[in-house]
Amino acid sequence: MDYYKNRTLTFENSYIIEGYTVAGPKENDGRYKGFFDLALNDDMFGQNTFERAERKMFEHAIDGVIGKANLENGDVDAVLGGDLLNQNVSMSFSARKQHAGFLGLYNACATYAESLIVGSCLVSNGYENVVCVAGSHFSTAERQYRYPLELGVLRSPVTQWTATGVGATVLSNQSAVGVPKITRATIGRVVDYGIMDVNNMGAAMAPSACDTLVTFFRDTNACPDDYDVIYTGDLGKLGSDILLDLARQEGCDISSKQHDCGASLYWDEQQTYQGGSGAACSALVFNSVLLGRLRRGEYKKILLLGTGALMSPTTSFQGDSIPAITHLVEVCI
């Protein structure tokens, strides 16, 4: 047996003060219609490129969550997070508008969960307010990772649909009434089961989700029944099924608790096949639906597992498999 080291962090004062979401048109036609703070009619968002539209979504989400939390820009110590574009440019360029410090993060679609963990470390080290943010845009991701949109390439039935949206969260070390808090978190390790099919990212990510979940339960002696729900990021339907199987093999039945932000984002008739993917999935669903249910006491204790596939087009062209990572965050009210 491998030498065992507890990788789960504990936080005393990481309060989730506010969340804000900007969603694309297709996302607001989905299952969570009306849950988002700002829903776009047009995914160009008044810009002349998709990349600038994505950037503007980030700017709106950051300013939006600061305003909704009744803070001024100057009250924020740091903005941290990322997107899926090369060199993290949606995030970096949108951070220009802030006085706050900036940390660029990249763990693909696990970036939102990563930002909550690093943000919790910052507020535990003396920062008062930080903004954690992540997002993605279908049209920028599609042309960067896959094909020009104009080519109209037929999609495989195992694919997912990159969600358009940005979710932002204010974390603070200042408590307030009825505010959920991040109590524990497990930083995932990189897991690679040798999956080569870039259309099937759910299969690549499911083993890493299982690894982090089992690690967390082992580190904390917690079990699935301790939680109202366990939300994964963007495993999609197929990836979720694989996770349930793998977890069962580890003696851990989460079938009655597990939901997937990506798989639940769209209606079947929206033809996304396995559901949504992208850094937006967990950021959108957490900051709208889950945060609302926590605040209303419908959920008392949940797990969010951000799942990410860490390949690039270059690594796939060069014949490499798809490494994956999952970060876990425990949120309680």
Added chain:
Amino acid sequence: MDYYKNRTLTFENSYIIEGYTVAGPKENDGRYKGFFDLALNDDMFGQNTFERAERKMFEHAIDGVIGKANLENGDVDAVLGGDLLNQNVSMSFSARKQHAGFLGLYNACATYAESLIVGSCLVSNGYENVVCVAGSHFSTAERQYRYPLELGVLRSPVTQWTATGVGATVLSNQSAVGVPKITRATIGRVVDYGIMDVNNMGAAMAPSACDTLVTFFRDTNACPDDYDVIYTGDLGKLGSDILLDLARQEGCDISSKQHDCGASLYWDEQQTYQGGSGAACSALVFNSVLLGRLRRGEYKKILLLGTGALMSPTTSFQGDSIPAITHLVEVCI
């Protein structure tokens, strides 16, 4: 005057246990010849692509620093850092070999300083040992950011040369005798002076270096004379001159203290024009030269400023300017 908020973090227990460097052939022909733990004769490092060579450099640096610190892989709680490739793949793929958790970071050439700050937060929050790592490779960066190498494009005199190398550091919350520690750090904000010339990154980054340096001095009431040296990451010669001018305008004369990792990396006859650039610069120079001088007591207190330019080829093609960021770390023995 803007509302003012102190952005400088203080760390009690962030010890720099060990550093390890892997340097390319041109780098080991430069001013720091013989200072590196592993110097490559060939920048392909026995691989069939430059990207795989870069990945292997990361793997060697991570394993190297863990071994040099007399740790086992299982003793490390997290590996964190990044590179310059799209989707951070050199870092992510090399992290597959570790049992540790992984956080992918991206602040361009400021990533090494970013990793020291996030790593210090992690060891302050209960992690025992973390590995902070960053690097770059001339031949992967050149073809991703600029032109195919085979094209033989003439370089502008304001350009810098992307350094080939990886530097890795073990941070620990366990003290030991004669070990330097990270005592304070300032997370920089994104500063954009509207520079459009992607060949002149020193000019784009110098204002951000000045901003973070002045912020740190304001936050801490420290002054340049408190430090033996102030090392910037990769401003290059021209960028360093601009920083000295800008700092002087802020009433801060650092001309007798400032050195630049990139500018000092090569001899003039190596024809790098303004010196080295890339995430490797600060990671290489800190983990070889500076760490050695700190341990021998030649330096008692230094500042390291990681400087990064946050554009991508896409943003430059779309007519955007170059945002920049600088993170500052104070190291004392």
